[in-house]
Amino acid sequence: MIQLYAWDTPNGRKISVALEEMALPYRVEPVDITKGRQFEPDFLAISPNNRIPAIVDPDGPDGAPLPVFESGAILVYLAEKTGRFLPPTGRGRVQAMEWLMWQMGGFGPMPGQVHHFLSVDEKDRAYGLARYQKETHRLYGVLDRRLTGTEFVAGDLSIADFAILGWAWRHARHRVDLAEYPNVRRWYDALMARPAVQRGFSVALS
Template structure:
């Protein structure tokens, strides 16, 4: 059984959703990042960057246990382990990898900065909040244009969708209305109506 170390964050939810969609047995060990649990030696042994999520799979590629940190790496590992949600068609596979990297490099770090600056004293946050909200909305526009062409970002449903969904789930928190991005809204509603996705968001991570 896979051990998921996570907290109730967008990056944690990516993995609980993927595990549910892939029908892999797992259990959760909450890592309370509000209390600094991510810095404890036992967690650092499996996640040297002291960030959640991380997993330990007792049945690794060679039959021995393996730990994996970084949410994008975990999604790729799980996709390869199960043979699901990473298209075999090479063009679609490239698209899945492109959009997964797009999420990891932008649609996560930028909304995350919005979350940060929303908690800063208003007298000191104006520049940072404006900068990151503008970039976050630009990224929503990029995603909306892509989803005007395809049902899911790679064509078929893939780990890239799970990665992006983890952050789109927090759209209200980073002050984005999906009404302004109709194709994202359609995609978001389609994913959130999936039973496995719903289970992934109901898993207690904290």
């Protein structure tokens, strides 16, 4: 039975709805984010980004238990596990993935900030900037821990490295000193030394 680690949030509901639609048996393990439960070591071992939701499938692709974090990755995993709600190939798969990425990248992060700022009295620019900078540094820290003892984020070089590199490239604009994150610095320098990466950054895009 799949274990769902979640709380009553939009991202948590994405997965409970999908599990119900896919008729997969599951058990909920509430992670009380109002009490900081997401920062406890046992949850960190499942979700290194300290965010809900996450799942543990006791029957992973290789027969061993598999933890999966990030709601988009969980949805793709469950769809491929069941063969439902994500076409295996073709135009329909592309469109489903497009709209999934649209939600993950925009229609979630931005309304989520509206939720937050509507709940506080402080509305000045300094407060918002401090909030975003704190979260940005937290994410660089997550990436730094992930890169401990591994060359690339998913083991072998993958599209995940390319996706993250596009944002890490702007670290100076984020007011982030990579010297504070030595594993990110090593990873970043190694990628930026690759001839194809250099060509990708030098090609005219505007």
